[in-house]
Amino acid sequence: KNEVEQSPQNLTAQEGEFITINCSYSVGISALHWLQQHPGGGIVSLFMLSSGKKKHGRLIATINIQEKHSSLHITASHPRDSAVYICAVFQGAQKLVFGQGTRLTINP
Amino acid sequence: GAVVSQHPSRVICKSGTSVKIECRSLDFQATTMFWYRQFPKKSLMLMATSNEGSKATYEQGVEKDKFLINHASLTLSTLTVTSAHPEDSSFYICSASYSGPRLLNTEAFFGQGTRLTVV
Numbered sequence: 001k002n003e004v005e006q007s008p009q010n011l012t013a014q015e016g017e018f019i020t021i022n023c024s025y026s027v028g029i030s031a032l033h034w035l036q037q038h039p040g041g042g043i044v045s046l047f048m049l050s051s052g053k054k055k056h057g058r059l060i061a062t063i064n065i066q067e068k069h070s071s072l073h074i075t076a077s078h079p080r081d082s083a084v085y086i087c088a089v090f091q092g093a094q095k096l097v098f099g100q101g102t103r104l105t106i107n108p
Numbered sequence: 109g110a111v112v113s114q115h116p117s118r119v120i121c122k123s124g125t126s127v128k129i130e131c132r133s134l135d136f137q138a139t140t141m142f143w144y145r146q147f148p149k150k151s152l153m154l155m156a157t158s159n160e161g162s163k164a165t166y167e168q169g170v171e172k173d174k175f176l177i178n179h180a181s182l183t184l185s186t187l188t189v190t191s192a193h194p195e196d197s198s199f200y201i202c203s204a205s206y207s208g209p210r211l212l213n214t215e216a217f218f219g220q221g222t223r224l225t226v227v
Binding site: 035041042044045086088095099 | 142146150151152154157199201203215216217218219220221223
């Protein structure tokens with residue numbers, strides 16, 4: 001079992017739908033990242049969370065430290081949101097442990 | 109946010125040659141840089157961690173003589189793939205972190221990645 005598990009692995013939705021991607025982890029962490037990787041490969045850090053909730057535009061990220069669970073939500077999804085979303089946790093010493101990623105496809 | 113620049117974005121090289129990939133932090137001093145490798149449709153795999161001025165720490169199974177990492181300054185780390193082989197073809201990506209008052213030391217900033225093809 002991976003230390004960081006994401007679900008679903010693949011998600012296809014229609015433009016405008018509300019999207020939720022989940023991340024569960026089994027280790028103690030100092031912080032959790034949500035990352036976005038576009039087909040070209042570059043990675044963008046969307047959020048860094050250690051508690052609570054953060055919002056940036058149509059993106060919302062939440063984390064429950066007690067339950068070791070985080071969610072990434074996308075409201076009013078758009079085809080340009082199509083990408084791989086990766087959950088990664090910091091396990092001390094600045095080392096990141098990555099989930100396997102969720103491939104999101106938003107159809108027009 | 110902070111910017112990490114990785115160069116080149118794509119490189120094709122012949123078997124047996126060496127390829128150098130650069131990772132620069134443009135607007136902050138990166139105390140630690142990480143090198144990752146990503147296979148198609150797989151997640152990132154940490155290859156090594158480098159701290160400025162000291163030897164890199166390699167993950168188990170990563171050949172340090174094949175993947176040479178140099179972190180000579182607080183803004184530059186390089187990964188050199190020596191005696192490249194077709195099985196080294198992959199996507200390589202760096203990230204940098206910063207410890208200081210302006211940014212938390214758990215912030216990570218990623219380069220754009222380098223797609224290496226060895227023919």
